[in-house]
Amino acid sequence: MKRIITINSNQINKSIETRDLLREKLISAGFNVCYDFHPNTELIISIGGDGSFLKTVHDFDFPDVPIVGINTGHLGFFPEISPEEIDKFIEAYLNNDYIVEEVPVIQASVCTNKSCCDVFAINEVVVKGDKSRTIHLNLKVNDRHIQNFSGDGMIVSTPTGSTAYNYAAGGSIVDTSIELMQLTPLYPINTNAYRCFTSSIIFSIDSIIKIAPEYRFEDSILIVVDGVEHRFRQISDIQIFSSDMKISLLRMANYEFWSRVSEKFL
Numbered sequence: 001m002k003r004i005i006t007i008n009s010n011q012i013n014k015s016i017e018t019r020d021l022l023r024e025k026l027i028s029a030g031f032n033v034c035y036d037f038h039p040n041t042e043l044i045i046s047i048g049g050d051g052s053f054l055k056t057v058h059d060f061d062f063p064d065v066p067i068v069g070i071n072t073g074h075l076g077f078f079p080e081i082s083p084e085e086i087d088k089f090i091e092a093y094l095n096n097d098y099i100v101e102e103v104p105v106i107q108a109s110v111c112t113n114k115s116c117c118d119v120f121a122i123n124e125v126v127v128k129g130d131k132s133r134t135i136h137l138n139l140k141v142n143d144r145h146i147q148n149f150s151g152d153g154m155i156v157s158t159p160t161g162s163t164a165y166n167y168a169a170g171g172s173i174v175d176t177s178i179e180l181m182q183l184t185p186l187y188p189i190n191t192n193a194y195r196c197f198t199s200s201i202i203f204s205i206d207s208i209i210k211i212a213p214e215y216r217f218e219d220s221i222l223i224v225v226d227g228v229e230h231r232f233r234q235i236s237d238i239q240i241f242s243s244d245m246k247i248s249l250l251r252m253a254n255y256e257f258w259s260r261v262s263e264k265f266l
Helices: 014-026 052-060 083-096 257-265
Strands: 002-011 032-034 041-049 067-071 098-112 117-120 122-128 135-139 142-150 153-156 180-186 201-204 211-212 221-225 228-231 235-252
Touching: 002 014, 002 135, 014 041, 032 235, 041 052, 052 067, 052 235, 067 083, 083 235, 098 221, 117 221, 122 135, 135 153, 142 180, 142 201, 142 228, 153 235
Parallel strands: 002 032, 002 041, 041 067, 067 235
Antiparallel strands: 098 117, 098 235, 122 153, 122 221, 135 142, 135 211, 153 180, 180 201, 211 235, 221 228
16 A cells, blocks of 8 residues: 655645645655545645745644654744755655644633633734733632733743744743743733733642633623634633643754754844
């Protein structure tokens, strides 16, 4: 039986052209190629930018096979392979000349007055206002009250997601070899009436972060998971913690996190 590889691409012209070229080269190398997830798939290749990579993971429901990205987008922090490196990548894959990085996933249990729903994120979970006004949130960690927050919202990110929205909001870039969660405030208010932390807080990976509306009438909270908006009515609380799941990222053998950060950000 031939080995199976799944390709998932966005719909821009460059990505479609890259997908078709990649398909031909993989078939020539002896693989079967499909565009839908196959139960015997040994590798998923995402073509696009960082958003397409995250969408692939979510669309395929956090698969337990390795995922690699070919960058046809802008920043390309997740997808490290360029279309010009396809031959080099296939050769390296056939020769097992690569590494697999296990990436943590965080879980958010969003509870309303009627039920609870679990969502999962590779980069971050954002709790923010659905409308252009200040929201007031109660923050607890491991059932201990930290503060009553007032501002635009909060970001809870993984080390992998520390270079994404978290970084744009003033959070710290974290080495992906460290297991932790980072909470970064979004435009906190600091006045005589409201006193909020203004910088990121680092929590251990086994912490449980609980965010709840300070006022019962607050019904304008938006949950954003890896860039995708989720709307719930009458949220009672959101608990964010480390999931048991992990995602396997296939990296080229010469991949090194801080070299990647330097190349893309500094």
